Amino acid sequence: MDAEPPRRAALARILDPLAAPVAAGVATIVIFGLFVSLAGRNPLEVYRLMAVGAFGSWFSWQNTLLRASPLLLTGLCTALPAQMGLVIIGGEGAFVIGGLAAIAAGLPFADAGAPAFVVWIAMGIAGMAAGGALIATAGALRHWRGVNETISSLLLSSIAIAVMNQIVEGPMRDPASLNKPSTRPLPDADLIGNLPGMDVHWGLALGLIACVLAWLLMRRTTFGFAARIVGGNSRAARMAGLPVGMMMVIVTGLGGAAAGLGGMIEVAAVQGDANANIAAGYGLSGILVAFLARQHPLAIIPVAVLLGGISASDGLLQRRLDLPDAAVLVLQGILFVALLAGEGLPSWSEWKARMSR
Secondary structure, eight states: OOOOHHHHHHHHHHGGGGGGHHHHHHHHHHHHHHHHHTTTTTTHHHHHHHHHHHHHHHHHHHHHHHHHHHHHHHHHHHHHHHTTOOOOOHHHHHHHHHHHHHHHHHHHHHHOOOOHHHHHHHHHHHHHHHHHHHHHHHHHHHHHHHOOOOHHHHHHHHHHHHHHHHHHHTTTOOOOOSSSSSSSOOOGGGGGBBTSSSSSTTTTHHHHHHHHHHHHHHHHHHHHHHHHHHHHHHOOOOOOOOOHHHHHHHHHHHHHHHHHHHHIIIIIIIIIOOBGOOOOOHHHHHHHHHHTTTTOOOTTHHHHHHHHHHHHTTHHHHHHOOOOOOHHHHHOOOOOOHEEEEHHHHOOHHHHHHHOO
16 A cells, blocks of 8 residues: 555656647647648548658658757757756757858868868867857856846857858858858768668767767766756755856756757768758757657657658658648647647646546
């Protein structure tokens, strides 16, 4: 008899964080089904093709994992600051400026004939430093000037994208890039290759490692414990002598560094150079990943794979049902709105308490 309450408490700890995402998922399936019905398509057929396009074959799985790779890192850009109660939505800017800084740092080493791993290290350091500095600025403005971090990170992201476009179309433009302005490309020998036996680059492995390291930092270290105390009650944290301001800057910097690393991988493994295609919306999708994962670094992994699969299915929906590629964006938008609306719903424990009355 004594073991029953602990079992219920353990079950509640598992189910409570899932209540809002599950409710949002169910609402999204219904609403998007109505949307495609109005477009004259069978919702069941749409969902079947999405499942096939995302996970129906080994090729589909690789395409899904390829699209999930950057989401692992941009998701951390929102999830890590959220541990301290900060809502950061500037991952797109950190991703873009990280890619630009990476190519700017990597090309001189490549031109000098440095080994590929030296080029990658230089690019990784530059990308993480640029992305980290951008988002850390939002944390610093929040603490020392009282500027809302959500607004500042969004504005900083817009500035970063504008800076990237200006530099790519100006000082760093490759004269050979006529129709699509871009920087000089990396030599083929300095591009990041694929994982053995897969058509998925090593960015997937780096993203998985980053999520595990973020979980260890926030859940298994004194620093992570202190950060979560600040997120729970910053006033009490100050009274306890915790350096709240410095911790905000560090945690936001780490989140931005993760997104900056994602930009570096996009340049070194996918694009080969810096161009406008870097701003492909991975930072914005990373916000949805973090919210669906309830800001948990390990939960980001399956959520990123799920959203990567949804994105990977757009081509099949176009070919089979003649749906526009924006259909999956509509689905993601509905999911995000439903998730935000579901934040105020009672948890599993609260539902159970109400039903037992």
